Amino acid sequence: MSGGLRAQVVVPERDVDVRLDVGPDECVALVGPNGAGKSTIVEALAGLLRTRRGEVLLGDRVLTRLSAHRRGVGLVAQRPDLFPHLSVARNVAFGPRAAGTAVQEARHRSATALAAVGASELAERAPGTLSGGQAQRVAIARALATEPALLLLDEPTSALDVDARTEVRAALGTARTGRPTLLVTHDPLEAVTLSDRIVVLDSGRVVEQGPTAAVLGRPTSAFGAAFSGLTLVRGTATRGGIALEDGGELASGTGTAPPGTAALAAYHPTAAVVSRNGAGPERVVTALEPRDGLVRVRTVDLVADVTVSTAAALRIQPGERVRIAVPAAELTVYQPAATS
Missing domain, CATH: 3.40.50.300 (P-loop containing nucleotide triphosphate hydrolases)
Known part of the structure; x- marks a missing residue:
């Protein structure tokens, strides 16, 4: 051959x-x-x-x-x-x-x-x-x-x-x-x-x-994340997770980026928790989309997939503020990699 x-x-x-x-x-x-x-x-x-x-x-x-x-x-x-x-x-x-x-x-x-x-x-x-x-x-x-x-x-x-x-x-x-x-x-x-x-x-x-x-x-590109079904966010590594570019922090149970360095973090949208006054960074909802029997809640950087009943109970609408939290065990923080 x-x-x-x-x-x-x-x-x-x-x-x-x-x-x-x-x-x-x-x-x-x-x-x-x-x-x-x-x-x-x-x-x-x-x-x-x-x-x-x-x-x-x-x-x-x-x-x-x-x-x-x-x-x-x-x-x-x-x-x-x-x-x-x-x-x-x-x-x-x-x-x-x-x-x-x-x-x-x-x-x-x-x-x-x-x-x-x-x-x-x-x-x-x-x-x-x-x-x-x-x-x-x-x-x-x-x-x-x-x-x-x-x-x-x-x-x-x-x-x-x-x-x-x-x-x-x-x-x-x-x-x-x-x-x-x-x-x-x-x-x-x-x-x-x-x-x-x-x-x-x-x-x-x-x-x-x-x-x-x-x-x-551990995708490093927007399409790589979309292809794998993950949400990719950028920020600066901290000792316990990542400080996001758009404000707020997320904790991580797995991290390989030295504190203070540019970092990426990935999670699956179904792991995210949306609330009105709970934990997590505050964000403005930019869009709501149907997604495989769920409702995808989009913000400028964070994404969450919630049940229809959860979306209805929270009365989520575009333009309104919500908090989005991700369990530390579901978030991976890592350094960007070179393309070649």
């Missing part, structure tokens, strides 16, 4: 300048808001977007000027786009045959790839008879049959229902093994189950990166 990926993707007309490194047996999740540059990076690595600047190295091979069909890159996109006139087995064998592989070898690769993703029983089916999850597993097998040196997964489960996503994630876990893999996703569970590291993009630049557990547990 190939070595790792080292790439500098520079597309000035899209304001993208990103360096990526993916180890030989590593899966890196690429996340970020819409328009951050994720699709540009996938297109550039796959050879679908020709770039005048930057460099793409895969092991000891320079891919920068190679056309898409000569790169040895497998791409699994949101939709499978199988050939409707070919059986599943022939769809999967198409890539090897197009590359000049003999018929018998192409059939062997097709059967092997389908077995790897648990879809052998689909071999003789027509694509039009498959469910969404089955079709996507076939698309993964099609990519594997080309024996790609690099695998690109571009939101591979976003078009599927919850049940289908589970079976496809299992197939992706098999597919990513033994090769560098870049996963573009908006699904935190997908990142947790498949990726070793997370790279966060915003406005065409890397704003945060690190091991999956670190980025999800």
Whole structure:
């Protein structure tokens, strides 16, 4: 199998300048808001977007000027786009045959790839008879049959229902093994189950990166926090917690930032307690939003998810003052980390 990926993707007309490194047996999740540059990076690595600047190295091979069909890159996109006139087995064998592989070898690769993703029983089916999850597993097998040196997964489960996503994630876990893999996703569970590291993009630049557990547990960027479902606040570390930029303090049971230094703190909004006259910094409510059966109370920096009955009992309205407390055991204080 190939070595790792080292790439500098520079597309000035899209304001993208990103360096990526993916180890030989590593899966890196690429996340970020819409328009951050994720699709540009996938297109550039796959050879679908020709770039005048930057460099793409895969092991000891320079891919920068190679056309898409000569790169040895497998791409699994949101939709499978199988050939409707070919059986599943022939769809999967198409890539090897197009590359000049003999018929018998192409059939062997097709059967092997389908077995790897648990879809052998689909071999003789027509694509039009498959469910969404089955079709996507076939698309993964099609990519594997080309024996790609690099695998690109571009939101591979976003078009599927919850049940289908589970079976496809299992197939992706098999597919990513033994090769560098870049996963573009908006699904935190997908990142947790498949990726070793997370790279966060915003406005065409890397704003945060690190091991999956670190980025999800101690995010340093606004999108990293939103992706992990946490609220991120900034301030100055104290001996017992953090003094917030917008006033007030929060206590923490876990802290790694020296007192007096710039610090971040993260907590889950469901841990926060909202009251009229209780503990916690006083804030003005800026917005109320429905959130998975709860009510999200937003202020300039603090966020709390409360039950509908709690919101009604407190008669919370935008523009009114409330106090928001976070139990010390639920708040983690840490130092900001460099993006690279």
